[in-house]
Amino acid sequence: MSYFGFLAKQFYKKRSNLLIIGIFLTLIFFYGLSLLNTNPKGEFVSQIDSQLEELDKQRKEGNLESDTEHSEYTTFLNQQYDQLLNIKKDYSRGDHKKAYTEYLTILKDMKKQIGNEESRPTWWAESVEKQILYLEALSEQNIPYETPGGLSSAFGFPLKVVNNLFPILMTFVVVLLVTTIFVSPYIGTLNKDSVLPYPIILETLQKLLLSCGVAVVVIGLTICISWITGSFVGGSSSLELPIFKYVDQKLSVSPIKSILPQAVLLYSVALFSVVTITCLVATILKNSLSTVFTALIINIIQMFAIPQLPQLTKIAHLLPGVYLESGNTVTGILSENYHNSKITLQNGIIVNLLITTITFFIIYLVMRLEQQHKKVKYNTVVGK
Numbered sequence: 141m142s143y144f145g146f147l148a149k150q151f152y153k154k155r156s157n158l159l160i161i162g163i164f165l166t167l168i169f170f171y172g173l174s175l176l177n178t179n180p181k182g183e184f185v186s187q188i189d190s191q192l193e194e195l196d197k198q199r200k201e202g203n204l205e206s207d208t209e210h211s212e213y214t215t216f217l218n219q220q221y222d223q224l225l226n227i228k229k230d231y232s233r234g235d236h237k238k239a240y241t242e243y244l245t246i247l248k249d250m251k252k253q254i255g256n257e258e259s260r261p262t263w264w265a266e267s268v269e270k271q272i273l274y275l276e277a278l279s280e281q282n283i284p285y286e287t288p289g290g291l292s293s294a295f296g297f298p299l300k301v302v303n304n305l306f307p308i309l310m311t312f313v314v315v316l317l318v319t320t321i322f323v324s325p326y327i328g329t330l331n332k333d334s335v336l337p338y339p340i341i342l343e344t345l346q347k348l349l350l351s352c353g354v355a356v357v358v359i360g361l362t363i364c365i366s367w368i369t370g371s372f373v374g375g376s377s378s379l380e381l382p383i384f385k386y387v388d389q390k391l392s393v394s395p396i397k398s399i400l401p402q403a404v405l406l407y408s409v410a411l412f413s414v415v416t417i418t419c420l421v422a423t424i425l426k427n428s429l430s431t432v433f434t435a436l437i438i439n440i441i442q443m444f445a446i447p448q449l450p451q452l453t454k455i456a457h458l459l460p461g462v463y464l465e466s467g468n469t470v471t472g473i474l475s476e477n478y479h480n481s482k483i484t485l486q487n488g489i490i491v492n493l494l495i496t497t498i499t500f501f502i503i504y505l506v507m508r509l510e511q512q513h514k515k516v517k518y519n520t521v522v523g524k
Contacts, residue, residue, distance in 0.1 A: 144346045147321065151350065157320055161358060164313045165365045168301055172369035175292040184285035188228045188243075195221045220246070231285075240279035247272050270384070270391065277382035277393045286374075286381060293377030295396050297370025298363050302403045303467035306362075308440055311464055314358060314411060315418050315439070318351045319431045322422035341507045344423065348500070351415045359408055386472030389481070399470055406488050407466035413492040414439050414464075416499040423506050439464070446478060453478040460495045463488035 151157055199217045223242065231239035247268055254265045274288055286293060291300040370377075379397035386392070418435040425431050442461030446452045456462050456478050466488070468474045475483040 143343065144350060147347060147350050151317075151321060151354065154320060157317055160313055160316055161361070164309070164358075165361060167309070168305065168362060168365050169369050171301070171305065172292065172297055172366070172373045175290075175297075175373055183287040183290065184231060184239075185228060188224055188231075192221060192224050192228070195224070236284060237279050237282040240275045244272060244275050244279065247275070273391065273393055274382060274384070281378065281380040281382075281395075283378040283380055286377060288384060290374075292370060293374035293381075294367055294371040295377045295379060295400065296381060297374065298366035299383070299396060299400050299403065299467060301362065301366045302400070302407065303465075306407050306466065307443060307464045310358075310362065310407075311411070311414055311439060312436060314355050314414060315432055315435045317354050317358070318415050318418045319422060319428050319435070321347050321351050321354070322419055323426060323428045323431055341504060341511065344419070344503060344507050348416065348419055348503075351419065352412060355411050355415055356408065359404065359411070363404065383471060385470075386476045389476065394471075399467075402470045402485055403467040405466075406463055406469060406485055409489050409492045410460060410463040410466060413460045413495040413499065416496050416503065420499050420503050420506070423503055423510075453480055456480050457482035457484075457487050458491060460492045463492060 195217055199214060199221065223246065227239045227242045230236075230242070251265070251268050251272065254268060270288070278285060286296060291297055377396075379395060381396045382393035383396050383399045384391060385394045385399070414435070417438055418431065421435045421438070422431040425434065439461050442459045443465060446456050446459075446462065452459075456474075457480055462474065462483065463469055465474055468477075469483060469488055470485055475481055
């Protein structure tokens with residue numbers, strides 16, 4: 141059996157590793173179940189119902205007044221009430237495009253009204269603008285409404301998992317698993333010469349290769365479980381579902397089919413740098429608890445440090461740990477929040493590949509020094 145095969149067999153035979161993966165995937169499933177009552181797809185109808193209820197109340201109050209001015213206002217309310225009622229009927233029949241088009245007319249009139257009234261708060265105008273942008277994208281594709289950010293459907297929930305669980309929880313899981321590969325009690329009792337007729341550097345390389353493989357497998361399992369959970373909780377969804385994205389500091393929308401793959405790709409690349417950093421820490425410390433603690437501090441603290449230290453925002457694009465928030469990077473939210481236009485998908489891939497290469501080179505130097513030290517020690521013992 142090859143040394144890589146031995147490592148892989150020992151990894152999957154160790155129950156604690158499978159338990160860690162199992163607990164993580166179970167947490168994802170229950171996280172999805174917690175969204176059962178949110179009903180993001182029914183939010184559009186609920187929004188219409190709320191407005192109909194408010195208009196009905198205003199109509200009843202208006203009917204109590206007999207003067208001409210209030211009579212005209214009541215007529216306007218009746219027209220708007222009928223319009224909303226037709227929108228609800230169109231949407232319920234499945235004619236989403238027609239319902240969105242009619243509702244957009246109301247929103248655009250509201251936008252003009254807000255623009256003419258300086259007393260209106262800025263956030264209100266921004267909210268209406270976002271609604272218009274989102275509904276125009278839905279109307280173009282004629283797909284059912286799903287609350288922006290709700291993301292509990294087949295393709296929406298995986299993106300929600302990438303945004304909320306990947307940066308910290310997933311990174312923690314991978315660090316734990318990688319640590320068991322590099323710092324394991326069974327390795328000390330192994331006669332390596334029987335399975336590994338190579339120098340210690342190749343031994344580390346095979347451990348690193350297995351660690352990257354484990355990380356990719358865990359990411360794949362996570363996306364599959366997220367898709368299954370999202371299908372169960374929120375039902376099917378369209379790959380054209382619009383997601384808000386900042387481009388050149390301007391809000392726009394992009395289909396989820398372009399956002400999700402990019403987010404997973406960036407996180408995978410960022411995770412490779414996490415794996416190599418954990419490998420380096422394990423090589424130096426040779427202790428499981430110290431390795432996990434130190435590796436997590438190095439990789440995750442960057443996400444917490446930047447909001448607390450605004451001075452770091454200028455160099456945030458150079459910190460590999462920042463790109464663990466891959467979903468927010470791809471959608472431009474991090475770039476907008478940190479006022480740093482250099483936090484992009486492309487820079488994230490470059491920075492993490494560069495860090496991975498540098499860290500691997502440092503690991504090589506450390507292992508070469510360790511190999512030379514062992515050779516000198518062996519020669520000294522033999523000489524005696």
